[in-house]
Amino acid sequence: DQQVKQNSPSLSVQEGRISILNCDYTNSMFDYFLWYKKYPAEGPTFLISISSIKDKNEDGRFTVFLNKSAKHLSLHIVPSQPGDSAVYFCAASGGTSYGKLTFGQGTILTVHP
Amino acid sequence: IAGITQAPTSQILAAGRRMTLRCTQDMRHNAMYWYRQDLGLGLRLIHYSNTAGTTGKGEVPDGYSVSRANTDDFPLTLASAVPSQTSVYFCASSSDRRGTQYFGPGTRLLVL
Numbered sequence: 324d325q326q327v328k329q330n331s332p333s334l335s336v337q338e339g340r341i342s343i344l345n346c347d348y349t350n351s352m353f354d355y356f357l358w359y360k361k362y363p364a365e366g367p368t369f370l371i372s373i374s375s376i377k378d379k380n381e382d383g384r385f386t387v388f389l390n391k392s393a394k395h396l397s398l399h400i401v402p403s404q405p406g407d408s409a410v411y412f413c414a415a416s417g418g419t420s421y422g423k424l425t426f427g428q429g430t431i432l433t434v435h436p
Numbered sequence: 437i438a439g440i441t442q443a444p445t446s447q448i449l450a451a452g453r454r455m456t457l458r459c460t461q462d463m464r465h466n467a468m469y470w471y472r473q474d475l476g477l478g479l480r481l482i483h484y485s486n487t488a489g490t491t492g493k494g495e496v497p498d499g500y501s502v503s504r505a506n507t508d509d510f511p512l513t514l515a516s517a518v519p520s521q522t523s524v525y526f527c528a529s530s531s532d533r534r535g536t537q538y539f540g541p542g543t544r545l546l547v548l
């Protein structure tokens with residue numbers, strides 16, 4: 324049972340445009356959500372996080388939105404750059420999974436020059 | 437050393453052999469984790485340790501064991517490797533159970 328799902332395996336965007344990556348979760352006990360970015364042959368690197376007490380968190384070009392009623396979060400990248408091309412994972416923790424991250428399957432983002 | 441190091445970088449292993457993947461962090465983080473990454477499945481937690489001397493099972497612990505003798509090291513052992521353990525293994529650490537996890541570069545393991 325996949326508790327965190329990223330239903331889009333890949334996304335292709337033009338440089339300068341907005342990239343929107345989506346993530347859905349089923350466990351209502353999750354209260355902390357993170358996005359990680361991963362380049363080939365490297366470990367995932369932390370990008371941005373959000374607590375369930377907020378519905379938006381912004382860091383430079385990256386903004387994460389959380390819709391608790393829909394159990395949905397999204398990562399917006401504006402403007403997208405070719406260096407943003409990577410695999411993006413969303414992750415969640417909370418409840419009995421406190422401190423232990425449950426990851427989505429990942430979305431491959433390609434930003435074309 | 438800066439952050440998390442993992443060894444070896446990659447390994448080809450015969451089925452039935454024993455193998456230990458090494459993980460060392462220099463951030464004095466209390467919590468450490470082992471994940472495996474498989475295509476289409478994301479990262480799945482194998483084992484974790486909230487502090488030195490304690491360990492716990494994650495989502496996919498079967499066939500793996502861990503120990504946490506000190507703060508810095510968290511080795512993962514495959515007692516008798518099987519082909520289904522072919523994967524990329526990532527070690528991670530965080531300052532506390534709530535904190536952001538920081539990942540090592542990974543170990544690519546092929547079991548034949």
